[in-house]
Amino acid sequence: MSQLPTLYGLVATTHFLLPKLPCVMSPYIALMLWELVLVSSFVWPDHLEVICTAARYDVTVWNRSTSKCDPLISEGAKRGESPEQTAAACDVTFAMLADPAGAMEVACGPQGAVKGLSAGKGYVDVSTVDDETSKAIAEAVRKTGAEFLEAPVSGSKKPAVDGTLIFLTAGDKPLFERASPMLDVMGKSKFYLGEVGNGAAMKLVVNMVMGSMMASFSEGLLLGAKTGLDPKTIIEVIGQGAISAPMFAMKGPSMVEGQYPTAFPLKHQQKDLRLAVELADKVGQPTPIAAAVNDLYAQAKSNGLGDEDFSAIIEALKVNVNA
Ligand SMILES: NC(=O)C1=CN([C@@H]2O[C@H](COP(=O)(O)OP(=O)(O)OC[C@H]3O[C@@H](n4cnc5c(N)ncnc54)[C@H](OP(=O)(O)O)[C@@H]3O)[C@@H](O)[C@H]2O)C=CC1
Numbered sequence: 291m292s293q294l295p296t297l298y299g300l301v302a303t304t305h306f307l308l309p310k311l312p313c314v315m316s317p318y319i320a321l322m323l324w325e326l327v328l329v330s331s332f333v334w335p336d337h338l339e340v341i342c343t344a345a346r347y348d349v350t351v352w353n354r355s356t357s358k359c360d361p362l363i364s365e366g367a368k369r370g371e372s373p374e375q376t377a378a379a380c381d382v383t384f385a386m387l388a389d390p391a392g393a394m395e396v397a398c399g400p401q402g403a404v405k406g407l408s409a410g411k412g413y414v415d416v417s418t419v420d421d422e423t424s425k426a427i428a429e430a431v432r433k434t435g436a437e438f439l440e441a442p443v444s445g446s447k448k449p450a451v452d453g454t455l456i457f458l459t460a461g462d463k464p465l466f467e468r469a470s471p472m473l474d475v476m477g478k479s480k481f482y483l484g485e486v487g488n489g490a491a492m493k494l495v496v497n498m499v500m501g502s503m504m505a506s507f508s509e510g511l512l513l514g515a516k517t518g519l520d521p522k523t524i525i526e527v528i529g530q531g532a533i534s535a536p537m538f539a540m541k542g543p544s545m546v547e548g549q550y551p552t553a554f555p556l557k558h559q560q561k562d563l564r565l566a567v568e569l570a571d572k573v574g575q576p577t578p579i580a581a582a583v584n585d586l587y588a589q590a591k592s593n594g595l596g597d598e599d600f601s602a603i604i605e606a607l608k609v610n611v612n613a
């Protein structure tokens with residue numbers, strides 16, 4: 291299928307992207323891989339066809355819940371039997387897992403990708419994790435002679451489908467250069483940030499700001515509504531001023547309707563806030579706003595909103611304090 295020498299492995303996650311590369315996958319990665327030829331619970335056959343044709347990569351996919359790979363398999367991807375076998379079969383393996391525990395399990399567990407790595411291979415971890423997890427995976431990967439790149443992404447489901455993610459990479463520069471053509475298929479830009487840990491830190495900083503923005507926006511919509519303002523007009527006014535943001539314009543209208551179709555799950559936004567607050571604590575930077583917002587998301591998660599989109603945080607604020 292491919293005239294290129296690189297074989298991709300994807301060990302992943304499931305919900306967000308079944309992207310376009312070799313993976314141990316997540317839904318999110320599935321979307322990314324989708325453009326390389328990936329797999330996922332999302333079905334966009336026409337789009338996949340376009341991407342496969344354009345990218346021309348041979349892709350092997352593995353996911354813990356194997357059925358999530360079926361759509362990609364039916365489009366020509368090969369099925370990996372385990373992270374180990376996937377990494378052994380591929381030149382470069384992309385991993386996209388839910389959290390630090392999942393990323394460690396898939397990289398370093400009993401059938402982990404590390405067991406299939408060797409000199410000449412590369413492992414690119416696209417999961418959002420903390421710097422310590424990333425460094426531990428980097429060490430295990432490098433012990434095999436393979437190279438490691440952390441590459442968390444900024445951008446949710448639509449950018450994944452469109453191939454307009456932003457990659458925040460750090461680690462082995464030769465692997466960054468080798469993986470760049472693949473990153474370019476899945477993303478609109480990529481940053482190389484130096485030592486392992488810098489990509490994780492950048493991602494946590496960005497998502498800390500995003501989580502706080504969404505909570506503040508939610509408070510504004512609810513406060514306005516309580517004073518008799520039309521929330522749709524609030525969104526319009528915000529959209530024309532200095533604090534306008536694509537996120538408000540995109541998610542505001544459905545939030546007003548009480549609809550939260552999941553692109554970025556609330557449980558992952560809370561995970562990122564928690565990791566950001568822990569990072570701040572480690573380096574001695576006060577982040578009182580992020581700490582308060584983290585508590586709010588944690589409360590929303592315990593109230594059953596974890597699998598909703600993170601914009602469902604507005605529901606956690608819909609309490610009548612005068613009742
Ligand atoms: N969704 C989004 O918009 C974005 C997500 N991200 C980040 O990308 C990552 C994935 O996100 P997303 O796809 O939405 O998450 P999901 O929760 O939808 O998917 C998580 C994936 O991780 C797998 N997984 C979790 N734990 C393990 C484990 N112990 N062993 C093997 N597999 C495991 C799941 O497997 P299974 O299918 O078997 O459950 C699933 O494939 C997260 O780190 C998230 O923060 C970053 C930017 C945007």
Ligand SMILES: O=CC(=O)O
Pocket residue numbers: 443444445446497554
């Ligand atoms: O991590 C989430 C995103 O949208 O970026």
